Amino acid sequence: MKGVQFLVAFVLLALASKLVSASDPSPLQDFCVAINDTKDGVFVNGKFCKDPKLATAEDFFLPGLNIPGNTSNQVGSMVTPANVQQIPGLNTLGISLVRIDYAPYGGLNPPHTHPRATEILVVVEGTLSLGFVTSNTDNRLFTKVLYPGDVFVFPEGMIHFQFNIGSTNAVAFAALSSQNPGVITIANAVFGSDPAINPDVLAKAFQLDQNIVKQLQSRFWWDNN
Numbered sequence: 447m448k449g450v451q452f453l454v455a456f457v458l459l460a461l462a463s464k465l466v467s468a469s470d471p472s473p474l475q476d477f478c479v480a481i482n483d484t485k486d487g488v489f490v491n492g493k494f495c496k497d498p499k500l501a502t503a504e505d506f507f508l509p510g511l512n513i514p515g516n517t518s519n520q521v522g523s524m525v526t527p528a529n530v531q532q533i534p535g536l537n538t539l540g541i542s543l544v545r546i547d548y549a550p551y552g553g554l555n556p557p558h559t560h561p562r563a564t565e566i567l568v569v570v571e572g573t574l575s576l577g578f579v580t581s582n583t584d585n586r587l588f589t590k591v592l593y594p595g596d597v598f599v600f601p602e603g604m605i606h607f608q609f610n611i612g613s614t615n616a617v618a619f620a621a622l623s624s625q626n627p628g629v630i631t632i633a634n635a636v637f638g639s640d641p642a643i644n645p646d647v648l649a650k651a652f653q654l655d656q657n658i659v660k661q662l663q664s665r666f667w668w669d670n671n
Contacts, residue, residue, distance in 0.1 A: 479505045480530055480537040493530070493537050506535035514615070515547035521556055522549035522610070530625040542625050546618045548572065548610035555608040556631055563627030565600040565620050567608070569593060572616025578606035605632060638666030 478495035496505070508528050515524025529542035536542060542563075546555055567576070569592045577589030578600045591611070592598055600606040602623070610616040636648065642663050649656040 477501070477535060478538040480534040495537065496534070501535070506533060508533045511543075511545045511619075514617070515545065517547050517549035517553055517615075522553035523547060523555045523608075525555065529622075529627065536625040539625055540623060542622050542627060544620050544622070546608065546620065548574070548608065548616040548618075550610065550613050550615055553610035553616065556633060557605050557607045558629055558631040559603055559605050560600075560622060560624075560627040560629055561603060563622035563624035564602040565606070565622045565627075566597060567592075567600070567618050567620040568597045569595065569616065569618045572610055572614055573612035574608045574616055574618065575611045576606065576608040578604040580604065634666055636666075637662045640667070642667060 477498070478493070479498075479501045480493040481496040482494075511526060511528060513526075515526045517524050524547045526545040526547075527542070528544065530536045533542075546567075547553075548555070571594060574592045575589065576592060576598060577587055580586045580588070581604070590596075590598055608618065636643065637659075645656050645659045645663065648654070648659045648663075652659070
């Protein structure tokens with residue numbers, strides 16, 4: 447009986463170790479400031495890292511998130527990121543931030559997904575209708591209208607969006623559980639890929655006439671390139 451218990455415990459530990467190894471590695475030091483010039487790099491943990499002795503306060507600092515983003519574009523929104531690209535000290539720390547500005551009467555952060563992060567968003571100005579859709583086969587929509595001070599969570603990998611339904615500018619800030627969460631905007635990825643996806647594939651997938659698909663591709667390819 448003890449032998450069976452030992453075997454069960456061993457199997458569970460083996461499975462747990464596989465699950466742990468499938469996630470991103472934890473930091474191996476207090477911090478790891480990203481550096482592009484590898485001649486001064488001493489540790490590797492995702493990116494080459496600056497020698498800790500050479501790190502300064504500027505490596506952990508970014509000004510300007512009080513400045514509104516320019517929403518004069520086709521979707522009427524602007525995302526201003528604060529991730530490892532802007533703040534090198536975020537490397538390996540597993541967190542980042544964005545400011546999102548929305549134009550009045552329909553400013554949209556279009557359906558997109560973050561492949562490496564869960565997002566938690568707080569509205570500081572305006573009124574947003576937002577939501578996310580679960581994976582196949584349920585494809586369940588979770589949606590809510592948010593006002594200043596309200597908070598909403600978008601689980602990692604779920605397609606989500608925000609839409610300004612108010613008559614004034616809207617502003618939100620969001621934290622993401624990765625220093626480099628990535629973003630895939632659905633329409634741009636599908637209709638604006640380079641090279642383009644075969645129109646026959648998209649026509650069948652979306653149940654659209656092939657001419658409509660080609661028209662969409664020409665618009666999104668132009669926007670992306």
